[in-house]
Amino acid sequence: MARPLSEDKRNAILEAAAEVVAAAGVSAPTAKIAKAAGVAEGTLFTYFATKDALLNQLYLTLKAEVEAAMLAGIPASGAARERWRHFWDRYLDWGADQPAKRRAMRQLVVSDRITAQSREIGNRGFRDLEAMMAESRAAGVLRDQPAEFVAAVMEALAEAMLEFIAREPGRRQHYKQAGFEALWCAVAVP
Amino acid sequence: MARPLSEDKRNAILEAAAEVVAAAGVSAPTAKIAKAAGVAEGTLFTYFATKDALLNQLYLTLKAEVEAAMLAGIPASGAARERWRHFWDRYLDWGADQPAKRRAMRQLVVSDRITAQSREIGNRGFRDLEAMMAESRAAGVLRDQPAEFVAAVMEALAEAMLEFIAREPGRRQHYKQAGFEALWCAVAVP
Amino acid sequence: MARPLSEDKRNAILEAAAEVVAAAGVSAPTAKIAKAAGVAEGTLFTYFATKDALLNQLYLTLKAEVEAAMLAGIPASGAARERWRHFWDRYLDWGADQPAKRRAMRQLVVSDRITAQSREIGNRGFRDLEAMMAESRAAGVLRDQPAEFVAAVMEALAEAMLEFIAREPGRRQHYKQAGFEALWCAVAVP
Amino acid sequence: MARPLSEDKRNAILEAAAEVVAAAGVSAPTAKIAKAAGVAEGTLFTYFATKDALLNQLYLTLKAEVEAAMLAGIPASGAARERWRHFWDRYLDWGADQPAKRRAMRQLVVSDRITAQSREIGNRGFRDLEAMMAESRAAGVLRDQPAEFVAAVMEALAEAMLEFIAREPGRRQHYKQAGFEALWCAVAVP
DNA sequence: TATGAATGAGTGTTCATTCAT
DNA sequence: CATGAATGAACACTCATTCAT
Numbered sequence: 065m066a067r068p069l070s071e072d073k074r075n076a077i078l079e080a081a082a083e084v085v086a087a088a089g090v091s092a093p094t095a096k097i098a099k100a101a102g103v104a105e106g107t108l109f110t111y112f113a114t115k116d117a118l119l120n121q122l123y124l125t126l127k128a129e130v131e132a133a134m135l136a137g138i139p140a141s142g143a144a145r146e147r148w149r150h151f152w153d154r155y156l157d158w159g160a161d162q163p164a165k166r167r168a169m170r171q172l173v174v175s176d177r178i179t180a181q182s183r184e185i186g187n188r189g190f191r192d193l194e195a196m197m198a199e200s201r202a203a204g205v206l207r208d209q210p211a212e213f214v215a216a217v218m219e220a221l222a223e224a225m226l227e228f229i230a231r232e233p234g235r236r237q238h239y240k241q242a243g244f245e246a247l248w249c250a251v252a253v254p
Numbered sequence: 255m256a257r258p259l260s261e262d263k264r265n266a267i268l269e270a271a272a273e274v275v276a277a278a279g280v281s282a283p284t285a286k287i288a289k290a291a292g293v294a295e296g297t298l299f300t301y302f303a304t305k306d307a308l309l310n311q312l313y314l315t316l317k318a319e320v321e322a323a324m325l326a327g328i329p330a331s332g333a334a335r336e337r338w339r340h341f342w343d344r345y346l347d348w349g350a351d352q353p354a355k356r357r358a359m360r361q362l363v364v365s366d367r368i369t370a371q372s373r374e375i376g377n378r379g380f381r382d383l384e385a386m387m388a389e390s391r392a393a394g395v396l397r398d399q400p401a402e403f404v405a406a407v408m409e410a411l412a413e414a415m416l417e418f419i420a421r422e423p424g425r426r427q428h429y430k431q432a433g434f435e436a437l438w439c440a441v442a443v444p
Numbered sequence: 445m446a447r448p449l450s451e452d453k454r455n456a457i458l459e460a461a462a463e464v465v466a467a468a469g470v471s472a473p474t475a476k477i478a479k480a481a482g483v484a485e486g487t488l489f490t491y492f493a494t495k496d497a498l499l500n501q502l503y504l505t506l507k508a509e510v511e512a513a514m515l516a517g518i519p520a521s522g523a524a525r526e527r528w529r530h531f532w533d534r535y536l537d538w539g540a541d542q543p544a545k546r547r548a549m550r551q552l553v554v555s556d557r558i559t560a561q562s563r564e565i566g567n568r569g570f571r572d573l574e575a576m577m578a579e580s581r582a583a584g585v586l587r588d589q590p591a592e593f594v595a596a597v598m599e600a601l602a603e604a605m606l607e608f609i610a611r612e613p614g615r616r617q618h619y620k621q622a623g624f625e626a627l628w629c630a631v632a633v634p
Numbered sequence: 635m636a637r638p639l640s641e642d643k644r645n646a647i648l649e650a651a652a653e654v655v656a657a658a659g660v661s662a663p664t665a666k667i668a669k670a671a672g673v674a675e676g677t678l679f680t681y682f683a684t685k686d687a688l689l690n691q692l693y694l695t696l697k698a699e700v701e702a703a704m705l706a707g708i709p710a711s712g713a714a715r716e717r718w719r720h721f722w723d724r725y726l727d728w729g730a731d732q733p734a735k736r737r738a739m740r741q742l743v744v745s746d747r748i749t750a751q752s753r754e755i756g757n758r759g760f761r762d763l764e765a766m767m768a769e770s771r772a773a774g775v776l777r778d779q780p781a782e783f784v785a786a787v788m789e790a791l792a793e794a795m796l797e798f799i800a801r802e803p804g805r806r807q808h809y810k811q812a813g814f815e816a817l818w819c820a821v822a823v824p
Numbered sequence: 825t826a827t828g829a830a831t832g833a834g835t836g837t838t839c840a841t842t843c844a845t
Numbered sequence: 846c847a848t849g850a851a852t853g854a855a856c857a858c859t860c861a862t863t864c865a866t
Contacts, residue, residue: 105831106832107830107831110829
């Protein structure tokens with residue numbers, strides 16, 4: 065086979081897309097993304113058939129990245145509150161360390177170019193994550209709310225905290241703490 | 255349709271813009287907005303100098319509308335929790351009753367076409383609202399967090415609840431209740 | 445109504461399209477056509493929704509033009525041979541006087557961008573023309589062939605003669621004569 | 635599929651080009667042709683330097699093929715009419731049996747990508763053919779027209795008949811007969 | 825020699841904005 | 846002031862051709 069499709073190039077395009085979408089929204093020109101990735105305009109389309117395919121792939125990639133970040137180093141056992149805190153901290157650290165990716169995600173989530181199927185697949189990972197937490201709910205630690213509700217509250221609060229962290233990077237720990245307190249109080253049995 | 259007067263036309267354009275932006279994002283063509291408003295393409299530009307001006311005005315108008323909805327019928331006195339509950343309920347009712355406007359707002363908030371100045375002005379209203387609440391914080395009902403923090407948490411949770419209500423309109427009361435419990439527990443002194 | 449769609453501009457675009465398609469085929473850029481017509485690139489699309497729409501319209505327009513040319517000045521009565529000769533002469537004169545349009549037609553006829561429907565409509569006019577000739581066939585002047593056959597032979601011979609005339613304009617009369625003799629002998633009862 | 639030898643590959647590309655050009659015109663992508671030929675995109679360019687070179691070669695190849703078909707089995711002597719009939723029949727049989735090649739030819743003939751030189755060379759073969767017929771003209775069988783004229787009339791009528799045959803394959807004999815009668819009457823001394 | 829990824833000029837079409845009516 | 850045709854700069858995507866493998 066001649067010059068195989070380069071995984072590096074594919075990743076460069078996705079990284080560039082995150083940067084550019086974060087800065088200019090989903091309507092950013094593909095030419096700008098290609099340039100940022102250091103490839104020719106046409107090359108982008110050998111890796112992603114259409115702009116929509118690229119955006120959907122970016123969405124899935126970012127979703128998977130967040131999930132992987134949250135699961136990394138998760139303690140196999142331990143008090144429910146501690147495990148939740150782990151998730152929360154990893155989530156916020158990821159978001160705070162990758163501001164471009166987080167802003168890109170904000171754009172993608174509200175865009176109608178992300179298909180229902182992508183959203184479905186993207187959430188599947190989180191559902192697995194929540195399944196791991198089913199026990200703590202069963203153990204009576206969490207209020208009686210469906211996993212989706214808990215996840216949505218967590219995401220909402222995390223987003224709000226990340227906004228503050230983005231503006232005041234020095235107070236990351238503060239917002240992580242304050243946010244978690246709010247979260248725990250909101251979802252845990254008092 | 256009778257030819258509406260000037261002010262009516264302006265409002266028709268803003269209403270149409272909300273609908274169209276909700277459905278197709280901020281990159282929706284001005285021609286589509288004009289058509290939805292029942293005016294000619296060019297007429298839109300006699301009321302709003304540019305598309306950006308229209309989007310920013312829409313943002314401010316919606317912000318003001320939410321604020322007005324929240325303040326309407328506010329009890330002059332009463333327990334802090336009840337007054338907060340009033341705000342919360344009015345906010346969620348507005349969002350649930352005006353799904354298009356809420357979805358339009360989601361698009362506008364993440365768009366880079368909304369200027370910092372607009373955001374500043376838009377939040378001023380909320381700051382006034384919070385000023386009214388300063389006393390409850392002073393009275394030791396709320397945790398020691400800046401008003402912005404409380405507002406951000408409230409908005410984040412409200413958004414999350416509205417997503418659920420949009421999907422299950424019949425359970426509006428349930429989500430209003432569950433959301434408020436989470437909110438109160440997150441911001442109030444335990 | 446503001447500035448109405450200009451019939452002149454529409455015609456200018458069709459004329460330009462004929463010129464450009466004649467010279468560069470149906471794959472000629474729309475930008476080139478617009479420029480030749482003296483309008484902006486975008487203007488072309490206010491008159492014709494797509495390039496295909498323009499090409500199909502051009503096809504129909506040219507077909508109608510040929511037909512009109514053939515019918516103009518047709519003697520109401522007279523010997524069949526003279527009436528056929530009239531058609532033949534008008535056809536060849538049109539083709540010889542409008543070389544660009546004729547060459548454009550050559551391109552359009554073989555292009556798969558001209559729809560079956562356009563071809564159907566385009567031939568309808570000729571069928572009317574042939575209907576007028578039914579009598580001569582009935583009168584035993586023409587061989588027993590369907591009208592379509594006669595029309596196809598006429599077109600084929602005309603095309604061949606026009607090629608010669610294009611190369612030797614001075615011998616137009618010669619080729620008109622020679623071609624008609626071939627035609628008549630081919631279709632008439634000996 | 636066993637990897638074909640060089641000459642086979644060249645032929646495969648030409649055959650594929652005929653199919654693809656017949657279906658999609660001369661603007662069909664070279665990638666499509668390569669795929670249809672079962673070779674890589676780049677390989678096409680080791681056999682033909684440019685797309686134009688391929689198209690011109692295809693034109694010449696098809697021209698040569700028709701000519702060969704017409705000359706095959708030609709009776710060395712015999713009545714002029716019989717020999718003409720032989721040519722005519724072989725021409726129409728070739729066109730009717732190779733509809734793709736014939737349609738490809740139609741596209742090539744009107745394309746400005748076929749150079750004057752190619753056309754010149756392509757017609758040379760036919761001129762040879764006509765040279766063989768010079769004697770019948772000399773013998774007073776044909777009207778006093780240049781060979782080119784006769785050839786053009788023959789081609790024009792053949793094209794027209796092939797259109798009919800393509801639509802009604804069952805009536806091939808009928809159209810061969812009717813067409814030849816028209817041809818003979820058009821070119822022969824009455 | 826064969827392959828197919830890489831390239832970037834070119835294409836049809838869209839759209840915010842202007843301006844003649 | 847209202848209208849919608851006119852404009853031309855973008856934009857997503859295609860494709861002939863090159864060249865690293």
